[in-house]
Amino acid sequence: MKARVGILISGRGSNMASLVEASRAPDSPYEVVLVVSNVPDAPGLAFAAANGIPTFAASHRGMKRAEFDRLVDGALRDADVEYVALAGYMRLLSPEFVAGWAGRMVNIHPSLLPLYKGLDTHQRALDAGDARHGCSVHIVTEALDDGPILAQAEVPILPGDDAAALATRVLIEEHRLYPAALAALVRGQPLPS
Numbered sequence: 282m283k284a285r286v287g288i289l290i291s292g293r294g295s296n297m298a299s300l301v302e303a304s305r306a307p308d309s310p311y312e313v314v315l316v317v318s319n320v321p322d323a324p325g326l327a328f329a330a331a332n333g334i335p336t337f338a339a340s341h342r343g344m345k346r347a348e349f350d351r352l353v354d355g356a357l358r359d360a361d362v363e364y365v366a367l368a369g370y371m372r373l374l375s376p377e378f379v380a381g382w383a384g385r386m387v388n389i390h391p392s393l394l395p396l397y398k399g400l401d402t403h404q405r406a407l408d409a410g411d412a413r414h415g416c417s418v419h420i421v422t423e424a425l426d427d428g429p430i431l432a433q434a435e436v437p438i439l440p441g442d443d444a445a446a447l448a449t450r451v452l453i454e455e456h457r458l459y460p461a462a463l464a465a466l467v468r469g470q471p472l473p474s
Contacts, residue, residue: 298328313329314360315360364385387431
């Protein structure tokens, strides 16, 4: 039996798509059973629907954080989700929601955590004069981008890089790293190097 994964998105869902594609491998330990969005017209929902994955979408506008998170939690639990993967989900989560999925919710972040939590990570790495940048997969905790790190991937910062060029190279690594890290978590194994 494959572990049942729900993915939360707010936009195009390119990391969601990489998780879905990886889940199709015969040896994948997980299957994606639900894609949830707080943006009802998020482009990633169309990808999910086209791939036969049920979706749940509702706007969070006008709702308190905990109230909206209860809606999302209900959708995940109704789908018998066992693990939650955040893939460009641009909302802070309520403490109650995080506690309910403790140890079973992961996020991918475009920096080498603990560096550059939050937004604009690529420009911040460039502004700092860093020689390397990358991405991290971590367990979600109440603190923003602050849970235990499961895996990281590095990319060099090249002469002439701007934030867009750096983001493109980091995204390639995100698409490779996230499915492997999620699979390792589900299997209860360290990430293969």
